[in-house]
Amino acid sequence: MIPALSSDDVERRLSVLAGSLSLSAADVRAVDTLRTLPIATARRRPRRGLRLAIALAIAVVVIGTGNLAAAYYAPTYGQALAAAPALGGIARPLLQFIGLTEQSAVALSGSATSSGHTIQLVAGSADGLRTVILLEIDGRGLTGKPKLYGTHPGDFAVVGGSATLSDQFGHVYRQRGGLGPTALEFDPLVSPASKVGARLTLHISGLQKQWLLPLRPNAPVPADIMLGGDWTLHATLIQASMHDLPLPAPVRTADGVFSVTLLRLTGSELVIHWTVSGPINDQVDRAFYGPGATGWTPALRQLSQRFFGLQIVDANGQPPVGGSGSGGEWDPGLFRGETTVTIGHPGRYQLQLADALSAPGQQRWITVP
Amino acid sequence: MVTASNSTDPSPDNTQPGQPFDFDAAFREVSRSAFLLARQLGHGPEKAQDIVQEAALSAWRYRAGRRGPFRPWFLTIVYRLCRRPVLDWLPLPAGWDRHVPPGITVRFDPDLLTALHALPTRQRAALWLRYCEDLSISDVARVMRLRESAAKQLLFRGREALRRKLTTKLEENQ
Numbered sequence: 001m002i003p004a005l006s007s008d009d010v011e012r013r014l015s016v017l018a019g020s021l022s023l024s025a026a027d028v029r030a031v032d033t034l035r036t037l038p039i040a041t042a043r044r045r046p047r048r049g050l051r052l053a054i055a056l057a058i059a060v061v062v063i064g065t066g067n068l069a070a071a072y073y074a075p076t077y078g079q080a081l082a083a084a085p086a087l088g089g090i091a092r093p094l095l096q097f098i099g100l101t102e103q104s105a106v107a108l109s110g111s112a113t114s115s116g117h118t119i120q121l122v123a124g125s126a127d128g129l130r131t132v133i134l135l136e137i138d139g140r141g142l143t144g145k146p147k148l149y150g151t152h153p154g155d156f157a158v159v160g161g162s163a164t165l166s167d168q169f170g171h172v173y174r175q176r177g178g179l180g181p182t183a184l185e186f187d188p189l190v191s192p193a194s195k196v197g198a199r200l201t202l203h204i205s206g207l208q209k210q211w212l213l214p215l216r217p218n219a220p221v222p223a224d225i226m227l228g229g230d231w232t233l234h235a236t237l238i239q240a241s242m243h244d245l246p247l248p249a250p251v252r253t254a255d256g257v258f259s260v261t262l263l264r265l266t267g268s269e270l271v272i273h274w275t276v277s278g279p280i281n282d283q284v285d286r287a288f289y290g291p292g293a294t295g296w297t298p299a300l301r302q303l304s305q306r307f308f309g310l311q312i313v314d315a316n317g318q319p320p321v322g323g324s325g326s327g328g329e330w331d332p333g334l335f336r337g338e339t340t341v342t343i344g345h346p347g348r349y350q351l352q353l354a355d356a357l358s359a360p361g362q363q364r365w366i367t368v369p
Numbered sequence: 370m371v372t373a374s375n376s377t378d379p380s381p382d383n384t385q386p387g388q389p390f391d392f393d394a395a396f397r398e399v400s401r402s403a404f405l406l407a408r409q410l411g412h413g414p415e416k417a418q419d420i421v422q423e424a425a426l427s428a429w430r431y432r433a434g435r436r437g438p439f440r441p442w443f444l445t446i447v448y449r450l451c452r453r454p455v456l457d458w459l460p461l462p463a464g465w466d467r468h469v470p471p472g473i474t475v476r477f478d479p480d481l482l483t484a485l486h487a488l489p490t491r492q493r494a495a496l497w498l499r500y501c502e503d504l505s506i507s508d509v510a511r512v513m514r515l516r517e518s519a520a521k522q523l524l525f526r527g528r529e530a531l532r533r534k535l536t537t538k539l540e541e542n543q
Binding site: 004005006007009010011013014015016017018020021022023024026027029030031033034035037174288293295329330331 | 396397400401403404405408414415417418421422425426452453471472473474475476477478481482485490491496499500501502528529531532535536539
C-alpha cells in the first residue's frame with residue numbers, strides 16, 4: 001500500500017524544486033546574455049532639445065567646413081563606397097543563411113586588436129529592415145563550412161549583447177538576436193543616417209570561446225569561456241533604396257475585413273503587413289482572452305489556417321523566387337500578420353489574403369516596379 | 370509552506386516608483402526568473418531570451434507607469450508577452466501546444482518536474498511563480514491578471530493535479 005501524498009508534501013517538494021534546477025548550455029548562454037544586457041544605458045537618449053541643438057551644431061559644422069565634412073557625414077554625397085572592393089571569400093551558405101547575397105552586401109575594411117585578438121570587418125548590409133555586420137576574429141568565422149565553426153580551438157564568437165553600434169549622429173542601434181558567431185544584426189538605420197549614409201562605430205567588449213561550449217545539454221559551462229576586451233571599429237554603410245508601394249483595397253466579407261497595411265520594397269525584398277479584423281477573431285479571443293481560455297484546439301488551428309495566412313504569386317501563378325517568411329500575432333479583436341518574400345522580377349503579383357478568400361474578386365493585385 | 374514575499378529585501382527590486390532607481394540592476398536581478406518563467410510557459414531558449422529582451426525594452430519605455438515593486442511588475446510583462454498568441458511561421462507548425470521544450474532538468478525529483486510540465490499552462494505558471502519564484506499569492510494574481518481568490522483556486526487545482534499525477538507515478542513504480 002502506497003501512502004497517499006498530501007498537499008503539504010507537494011508544496012514542500014515544489015518549494016525546493018528551483019534549488020536543484022539544471023540548465024542546458026543554450027539556457028545558460030541566454031541567461032548570461034540577458035544579465036549583461038545594458039537596457040537603460042542602451043536606450044538612454046539625449047533630451048529632445050539637446051538632440052535638436054546637437055543636430056543644429058552638426059549642420060553648422062557641415063556647412064562651415066564644406067565638402068570635406070559633407071562627404072564625411074553624408075557618404076552618399078562623397079560616393080565613399082564607389083571604390084569599395086568587391087565582396088568575396090565569404091562562404092555562400094553563410095550568406096544565404098543570413099539572408100544576404102554578394103550583391104546586397106558591401107565589403108568593409110578595418111580591424112582592431114585587444115586582449116591579443118584581432119577583429120576584422122569584412123562586410124555589411126543596411127536596408128529598411130535591419131543592419132548586418134559580418135566580421136572575422138583572428139581571420140576566422142566567415143569561410144569554410146559554417147556548421148563547423150566553433151568546434152576548433154581559436155574559434156571565437158562575439159558575446160551576445162556585448163556589441164554596440166552607433167552612427168555619426170549619436171544614434172545607438174539595438175542589437176538583435178545573433179545571426180551567427182561572427183554575424184551581428186542590429187535595428188535598421190534611422191534618419192538622418194538612413195538618408196545620407198551612416199558612418200558607423202562598432203564597439204565590442206567581449207568574446208566567447210566557442211570551442212569550450214559543452215556539447216552535452218547539462219554539462220557545466222567552463223568559467224573561463226569569456227574573454228573581455230575593447231575593440232572599436234568603423235564602417236560606412238549606405239542604406240539600400242526603400243519605398244512603399246500603393247496599398248490594395250481591403251477585402252470585406254461577413255467573416256471580417258482583410259487589409260494590407262504596408263507594402264515595402266527594399267532591394268528585391270518585399271515586406272507585407274496585413275491585418276484581419278471582425279467577427280472571425282471572436283473564436284481566437286475566446287480561446288485566449290476569455291474566461292476558461294482553452295488555448296489552441298484542433299478546430300481553432302483549422303480556422304487559423306483558413307483565415308490567417310497570406311499567399312503571393314506572380315502573374316503566371318508562380319510563387320516568388322525567394323522563400324517567404326511569415327508570422328503574426330493576435331491582440332483582442334485584431335490579427336496582425338507580416339510576410340517577407342524575395343521578388344525575382346518586377347511585374348504584377350497577386351495577393352490572396354487568406355485561404356478562404358478564393359472567390360473571384362477577393363484577390364488583390366499589386367505592381368512591383 | 371512558502372513564506373510571504375521578501376518585503377524587507379533592500380535590493381533594487383523593492384524600490385518603489387518615484388524613488389531613485391537603477392533599472393539595469395533591477396533587471397539583472399529579475400532576468401533569470403523572467404527567462405525561466407518564459408521557459409516554463411513553453412518557449413525555447415532563444416524565444417525566451419527574445420521575450421525577456423522585449424519585456425525589458427517595454428519596461429524601460431513604460432517605467433514611469435510602474436506600480437509596486439519591480440519584480441512582479443516585470444514578470445507581469447513577461448507573462449503577458451509569453452501568453453500572446455503568436456503565429457510563428459506559415460505553413461503552421463504541428464506543435465502549437467506550448468509544452469516546455471527540453472533543456473531544463475533537475476538534479477533531484479525529476480518526477481515532480483515531469484508532472485509539472487504535464488499540467489495545463491496556467492496551473493503550471495501559477496505553481497512556478499508561487500513556489501519556485503517565491504511570489505506571494507497577491508503577486509501571482511497580479512502577474513496573471515487574476516483576482517486573489519481566482520489565483521488561490523488555480524493554485525489549489527494545480528497542487529491537486531500535481532498530487533494526483535505524482536501518486537499515479539508512485540503506484541506505477543511499485
